[in-house]
Amino acid sequence: MVLQRDTDVRLWGEAKPNTTVRITAGWNLQDYRTNSGKDGKWSISIPTTHAGGPYTLTVSDGTPLTFNNVMLGEVWLCSGQSNMEMPMKGFKNQPVDGANMAVLGSRNPNLRLFTVKRNSSTAPVDDVTGKWSEASPAAVRNFSATAYFFGRLIQDYLDVPVGLVVAAWGGSACEAWMSDDMLKAFPEASANIPPVDGEIKSKNRTPSVLFKGMLNPLIGMSMRGVIWYQGEDNWNRAHSYTDMFSTMIKGWRELWGQGEFPFYYCQIAPYDYSIITEPGKEIINSAYLREAQMNAEKIVPNTGMAVLMDAGWAEGIHPSDKRTPGERLALLALGKTYGVEGIGCESPVYKSMEIKGDTVIVSFDRAPEWIAGKHSFESTQFKLAGEDRVFHPAKAWISRSKVMVRSEKVPHPVAVRYAFENASEGDLFSTDGLPVSSFRSDNWPDDRPVKK
Incomplete structure (x- = not known):
């Protein structure tokens, strides 16, 4: 795995109830202790040093569990809907430009990948399903193309380990990635939050279900920031998107407790939405949604929008060009977060x-x-x-x-x-x-x- 460098990184888990939990960090050879509660849950923040590795990390409640090949570097959460989820191998009948050669040259032990398995839930869950992999052709082929191209450029320039955690689901609505509290300001959405053990009418669009099933277990994970590619599902609800998206960003930041971490996102690319409009229904102009995304950048600090007006596909909602959005997100991070001078990172x-x-x-x-x-x-x-x-x-x-x-x-x-x-x-x-x-x-x- 990759842990965020130069910070107090939060670790948590379960152990024997009411037991001392000992953590040994290989990067500084220090021991740290905390106690588990009567439910066995424990949490602690320990300091990390400059980028490097591989190290070991040992957690013990009397029975040690050792993690090997742990790197300290830059960690980014990558979330959204299908254009973030779309793997390097593409979707059926929908390729990613240049993917085969990019996959072939992807072997990089300093770029680490983790994909959260899809999970829709009416109640917050504590765990996710997935595993860390070093970048290799076999791993990268099935990994988010947008996230990969982002991480590849970040890792290449910074020359430090980079960890990418993808939590994305195709077709998902912004509302699905928000908590019940965040949705209180939006009665149309909050009225459709299912009760615990209630029916989930749409696994990727129902309000709050992806927040509870895929995001909640990650909250508090020490990281540098977030990249986001979503909005296509909200194209017909542009009137509420600026406020909703802004509320989501602010809500995530409050829950993470790591300040106003960077949040960079893609503006949806051009696409002919008449293709998915029912005959006889009004064709809604997605330019209003792009405008709503642009307005969010103006009112939420430490954000940036990657414009994709030249990287769309009129006939398909999944443009084959994923290098452009990934690298434009990376330019935003390099210019605005890492302070690289001499590059352009923001559109006029x-x-x-x-x-x-x-x-x-x-x-x-x-x-x-x-x-x-x-x-x-x-x-x-x-x-x-x-x-x-x-x-x-x-x-x-x-x-x-x-x-x-x-x-x-x-x-x-x-x-x-x-x-x-x-x-x-x-x-x-x-x-x-x-x-x-x-x-x-x-x-x-x-x-x-x-x-x-």
Whole structure:
């Protein structure tokens, strides 16, 4: 396993009731003692040193249990739904780009992997099922692709052991990863929390069941931070996602008791949601969910969002490119958590618009080297609307740090939108190659024009 370096790492377990539990740490050859309760449970925090290993860790209540090949390094929790869970081998009919060669070159004893087995529960559980493995072709093939590419880059740059703990379930809702207390602020969700021993109508979408079955046993695990890739299941509930996601992050931090640890997440990638919309039903625009994710970054400290406007797949909700999201999450960690200088890690963001005659001038934050196009100084992803709220395609061109937008059909523009559809492919970037998120200048509640 990997334990978090340079901290007081929390260890816990079960032993003989009312017994002294002795812990011997191989990295400093020190003994630590605590007592188990009448239920046999015990917990202790012991100091770890700088990165290194392998060490032994021995726990004894009279009968010793020794863990071998223990490393001290960086530990990250990796959670979310299918785009986090998707293994390097891919899903059936859905490959991961470049996976076979990446798997072949994956042998690395300083990169350790742990996958929490799926478990949906109406009551909090104490244990998870899984095992630690050193990175190897056999282990990496079945491990989260996004998490692997994240960890590979982190380990390669920092040159210390890295441990990745994946707790993810495809199709899972944000509500499923939240505790009962966190959901109190959301009556629609809390009303559907099943009672203990009650029926779980959806094993991956029912509120609180994955928190109880997969996350609860990990709470308190000493770690550096969290990476998260989720939101596709909430695409039709964007109105509540900013508050819900923010509440989840704050709730996890409170339970862990390790301060405002880093929390980096992927913005959902472009996808044509009409494919999964029932005939006759309204096709909901997932750009509102991407906007909700972007807003969470603004209100929750020590977070960062990896924008994936150039890494989607219009025909599939599981893009084959998993290296891009994994490495963009790693850039956020390297730049914001580990303080690596000289790299870009955050995408430019929409700042403001100015109207001059028939032209809208768009400005950006986090763009010190200005804005770049994909292959030109023009963008095909902008639309303008007038007072009627009807959006029309517009011509857009980059002018140094700004984008100028104009449409002959909108002589008096009042609002601008960029890539604000389900499956738009972004074509604006920072000079570091990080894409601009879809955005809008208006706050109109829906996409309907004004009735005259």
